[in-house]
Amino acid sequence: MTNTWMVYAGIAIGVAAMAGAVVYGTSNQENYVQEDAVLAPAAEQGAFSSSSGLGADLNKEKWHEDPFGDLAAEVRANAGK
Numbered sequence: 001m002t003n004t005w006m007v008y009a010g011i012a013i014g015v016a017a018m019a020g021a022v023v024y025g026t027s028n029q030e031n032y033v034q035e036d037a038v039l040a041p042a043a044e045q046g047a048f049s050s051s052s053g054l055g056a057d058l059n060k061e062k063w064h065e066d067p068f069g070d071l072a073a074e075v076r077a078n079a080g081k
Helices: 001-031 039-046 070-079
Strands: none
Touching: none
């Protein structure tokens, strides 16, 4: 029974340590944003949430043309041969 509680305690300590590392990293990153930093297009265009509430938040960044689209189409066409 003691070993089981030690495992639970180890898991709890590990989860707390990971949470602390994430919080520290986030706050550390926010403290070092330079004054002349420029927002990425996705940050300027905003974000929207999943309609069901279960999915990830997506950004409204406009898609750009795929520079390898022609090559990918050629590979797909030749894959069936």
